[in-house]
Amino acid sequence: MKVLSGKRPFFIVRAPANSISRSSLLGLCTFFAAIVLHAQIRNFPYVENFDAVVAPALPSGWTATGNFATTNTSPVNSPPNAVLSTNATTSHALVSPQLDFTGKGVDKLAFFQRRSGTHNSGILIEASTDGGVTFPIRVSDTLKISSVDSVRYGQFSLTLPSALNNQPNVRIRWRIIGNGTGASGTYRLDDVSVTVRALIDLGIRSISLSPSFPSVTDPVSFAITVENLGIQTVANYSVELFDDVNRDSVGQSSERIAQLLPPSITPSDSLTVEASWSGFSAGEHQILAVVTATGDENLANNRRITNLLVGLTPQLVVINEIMYAPSSPEPEWVELYNTTGDSVNIKNWKITDNTGVKITVTTLDKYIQAKGFVILTHDSAFFAVRPGVPSPVIVLNLPALNNTGDAVAIFDSRNIAMDSLAYTPSWGGSGGRSLERISPEGPSTSQSNWGTSLDPSGGTPGRVNSLTQKDHDLSLRAVIVSPAFPIQGESITLTARVANAGKNQAAAYAVAFFEDANGDSLAQESELRSRTPSTAPLHPGDSTSFEARVSNISLGDHRYIVLAEYAADEDLLNNQKVVPVVVGLPQKTVVINEIMYAPSGGEPEWIEIYNTSTTSINLRNWKISNRITTTKYTMSTTDILLPAKGLAVVTRDSLAFQAFHPAIPGLLLVNLDLPLALFSNSGDGVVLFDGRDAPMDSLFYSPSWGGSGGRSLERIAPLGLSTDQSNWGSSLDTSGSTPGRINTIGQRD
Numbered sequence: 001m002k003v004l005s006g007k008r009p010f011f012i013v014r015a016p017a018n019s020i021s022r023s024s025l026l027g028l029c030t031f032f033a034a035i036v037l038h039a040q041i042r043n044f045p046y047v048e049n050f051d052a053v054v055a056p057a058l059p060s061g062w063t064a065t066g067n068f069a070t071t072n073t074s075p076v077n078s079p080p081n082a083v084l085s086t087n088a089t090t091s092h093a094l095v096s097p098q099l100d101f102t103g104k105g106v107d108k109l110a111f112f113q114r115r116s117g118t119h120n121s122g123i124l125i126e127a128s129t130d131g132g133v134t135f136p137i138r139v140s141d142t143l144k145i146s147s148v149d150s151v152r153y154g155q156f157s158l159t160l161p162s163a164l165n166n167q168p169n170v171r172i173r174w175r176i177i178g179n180g181t182g183a184s185g186t187y188r189l190d191d192v193s194v195t196v197r198a199l200i201d202l203g204i205r206s207i208s209l210s211p212s213f214p215s216v217t218d219p220v221s222f223a224i225t226v227e228n229l230g231i232q233t234v235a236n237y238s239v240e241l242f243d244d245v246n247r248d249s250v251g252q253s254s255e256r257i258a259q260l261l262p263p264s265i266t267p268s269d270s271l272t273v274e275a276s277w278s279g280f281s282a283g284e285h286q287i288l289a290v291v292t293a294t295g296d297e298n299l300a301n302n303r304r305i306t307n308l309l310v311g312l313t314p315q316l317v318v319i320n321e322i323m324y325a326p327s328s329p330e331p332e333w334v335e336l337y338n339t340t341g342d343s344v345n346i347k348n349w350k351i352t353d354n355t356g357v358k359i360t361v362t363t364l365d366k367y368i369q370a371k372g373f374v375i376l377t378h379d380s381a382f383f384a385v386r387p388g389v390p391s392p393v394i395v396l397n398l399p400a401l402n403n404t405g406d407a408v409a410i411f412d413s414r415n416i417a418m419d420s421l422a423y424t425p426s427w428g429g430s431g432g433r434s435l436e437r438i439s440p441e442g443p444s445t446s447q448s449n450w451g452t453s454l455d456p457s458g459g460t461p462g463r464v465n466s467l468t469q470k471d472h473d474l475s476l477r478a479v480i481v482s483p484a485f486p487i488q489g490e491s492i493t494l495t496a497r498v499a500n501a502g503k504n505q506a507a508a509y510a511v512a513f514f515e516d517a518n519g520d521s522l523a524q525e526s527e528l529r530s531r532t533p534s535t536a537p538l539h540p541g542d543s544t545s546f547e548a549r550v551s552n553i554s555l556g557d558h559r560y561i562v563l564a565e566y567a568a569d570e571d572l573l574n575n576q577k578v579v580p581v582v583v584g585l586p587q588k589t590v591v592i593n594e595i596m597y598a599p600s601g602g603e604p605e606w607i608e609i610y611n612t613s614t615t616s617i618n619l620r621n622w623k624i625s626n627r628i629t630t631t632k633y634t635m636s637t638t639d640i641l642l643p644a645k646g647l648a649v650v651t652r653d654s655l656a657f658q659a660f661h662p663a664i665p666g667l668l669l670v671n672l673d674l675p676l677a678l679f680s681n682s683g684d685g686v687v688l689f690d691g692r693d694a695p696m697d698s699l700f701y702s703p704s705w706g707g708s709g710g711r712s713l714e715r716i717a718p719l720g721l722s723t724d725q726s727n728w729g730s731s732l733d734t735s736g737s738t739p740g741r742i743n744t745i746g747q748r749d
Contacts, residue, residue: 066092077190088121088180105197105231106160118182198297201230204304219278227270235264237293281342282312324401327432331379348413353399391462428452434459473502485694499543509566513548516559597679600710606651627685664740706730712737
């Protein structure tokens, strides 16, 4: 076998005639074909930096004549290796591996070279289409030494001739002509790359739009320039235009705003297609143009992005809430609300007060979500005072707002006024509570559209204002307890009135009734008495009722929590009511037993009550009155137990009373607010109320019943009718009355 120097390597096999079988010959051919194909380059771009070999070896497929070899001595363009030649006086060459451009158009040959000052030979870059047998195609003019070649590596980028298009056996040669004078001069080559043009390669050259700064109501025209970078005419392709909402640089069907089918385009030609679209939301949009052609071999240039800045119509973003007089340590803040159905970028927006000095809100991309909020404050202390605000909060040099009145205005990135107002304290919002806008659609400058926040925290930053009608809002308007004064052992009915205070129909809601046994005002499932789901949608403005029944209710204080449960509800402040229910005793359990309505000799008026039951009764907040029941007098504001079968006397003046009755076996209760003459001598009413203000006993006496002239009016039968004159009479006691003792005319057990 012999390799011919300076030529493409080939193999000569000598053998006696007929000594090689046909199958052996086929095997050898296959072997040699494998050797040749091993170094053939089919994938592009092709890059060789000579760094994967150990100097002085050349990479696989590279060949050389003369003294071309790799070196790791400095300088190299990209460590560790470069190719080095050391003689400018002889002709020699470096040849690339075989390049297969089948189905491709050639593009560029790029490389870095450097010479010493004495390497002054001309250099030619040539190409072969027969695998390196001949190199008839010039890639470059003669490369001559320049003044900077010895100082640094220079980059060369050469357009490959179209004669190499679709050629399978291309080699490229760097040939030292040998017409120099420096026998020791050096030439260095590094970082070679070859790029190709595909048969089919369409690209987007540019996108232009008009008008440059549209508003949300303007249609926008787009001009998209497409160019054919391939080597074949393309007839069937499309151009799509997208509003890249999620900014992922990928066009999705939901983002498409136009799809065009332009005419055919020849190689190296370009054309412009146009589209128009209206309805862009305010803010910065990422517009994506994509050209798609079947068989396109270079997708890197198939898309182009441009930004579109769309302005808002004034008052589509509004000033929605102002905390101008916060309580320390809360800082001042202003809330903006986006009334539109799209997110709005407030980058480079500005805010000002009545000084007119505009302060930039943010220089970053910050979005107010559709129907969403953003909070502007001057101090990060806001986060400690109001943790968990569900909307973005921007800390900036917010102008200080005057408590006595000020102005607030906001401007978009084009310096167009979006919203403004001038407030005074009479509008609301002072004393640590925010000034809330009632309707975002209502006028900013009308005092009637503003008011003080009703929220327990004093404001609603990042949430729908407490004064604003919500989209979804069920309100528990009232809970009625029936009977109003329930009696021990009876049943009660809780009737909840639920109204739809929102803008939209409410469905799939329920009303739950809980007995708050532990008194924590929290509705817990362990305390649930009943839950009733809705059976039909509730329209805005309508109301409906739900009932729960409690049987055999026990004596004493009860607390019930009624809760309107609605998953979509935006205002939970009006969804719950805590209903106290005080269960009392049956009427006549405690009765009016003796009345001193016409005392004499300085004795004060008094009445006596009697516990007919066998258990003690707490008299806290029990009351008495005459016939005018709108004015009641409390017997005791503290816990006082009236024993079973016990008596208690109520009077205005304990000293005056005890002067006539030094010691009584029953209770003596004193209320200094009782008038001197509560009961009329000519007849009057006497009413006893329990702690719930429920009537416990009552009667209307006249002098004919008895009890005048310094003697008390005594009850005969405690269980008899209070309103029956025959059940009453004058005391027969020698002292004229029996306070705290059994009546003289009363029935004995």
